[in-house]
Amino acid sequence: MGEVSRTLAEARKHGSLSREEERSVTHGDFWVPDAERELYKSALTALNAAGIPYVIAGAYAIYEHTGIYRETKDLDIFVDPTLLVGAMRALKGAGMSARLEQPHWLAKATCGDLFIDIIFGMGNGLAMIDDDWYRFSRPAILAATPVRIAPAEELLWHRLFISERHRQDMADIVHLIVCVGSRMEWKRIVAKTGEHWPLLLAQIQMFDYVYPQHRDGVPRWVREELLDRARADMERERTAELVTRGPIISRFSFTIDVHEWEMKDLREEIVNRALARPLVREIAEAQVWDERSEQVEDFLS
Secondary structure, eight states: OHHHHHHHHHHHHTTOOOHHHHHSGGGTTTOOOHHHHHHHHHHHHHHHHHTOOOEEOHHHHHHHHHOOOOOOOOOEEEOOGGGHHHHHHHHHHTTOEEEEEETTTEEEEEETTEEEEEEOBOTTSSOBOOHHHHHTOEEEEETTEEEEEOOHHHHHHHHTTOBOSSOBOHHHHHHHHHHHGGGSOHHHHHHHHGGGHHHHHHHHHHHHHHSTTOOTTSOHHHHHHHHHHHHHHHTSOOOSOOEEOHHHHOTTTTHHHHHTSOOEEHHHHHHHHHHTSHHHHHHHHOTTOSEEOHHHHHHHO
16 A cells, blocks of 8 residues: 555646546545556546446445445446447447456456456346446546446445355445445335345344444344344245255355255256346347357357
């Protein structure tokens, strides 16, 4: 961080930052190498010029909501899947290449060794990026460019399903709650979580553990409703069916459940339903792609 701060200080000393750059998160704690910053600026300018609605998620969004810095060279741009092809055309017009990694959720805009993730769904197939991400977003400046930052509610909900061995977003969730929980629209969070409410309850209990004296972030009615569901669920009749929802939150940690313990994989069923959507095939077949991953080619074959 010392070297980063000196670089920023030198730029300010010599007056080489524009007003927009001074306000930009990538010129504060998120000072990033020039090549990445210029790629971001080029991509965001192209999307803005094309009139493509999008939001910034990932570490930059967490920083905007919480002030917490986490070193990253990744930029996550979330777009409605119906706008994905147009977004990729705009990025290609800015000199980038378009690669489709997964037909139901992930594309990349690349420039040499650099890339930007363009996310239009959830990897587990549960949902596509919808209008709520943009409608409830907030303005910010990134790479000296006006952008919209993903809403805290959708960020929290999205992170409920990320629990890989190498990537666990519990800290992001509890930090969002402690920083902006009192301003969140919890009815939207509970409704969006739906049948996956145990994940939300678990993270609220984790929040209570991490911050034992802090109760303002979560309304009382949310706890009461989720605990009522938990009590009712204790009385639910169980069957002998071997089934796991583990892969919905971690593909890798629960591989043994499916391949050795022979449990029914609910993630696979959900992803297959997502892949069956006509829009997903339209995206995969679009002529905008310079490259398609092996998974996409298999899907199309």
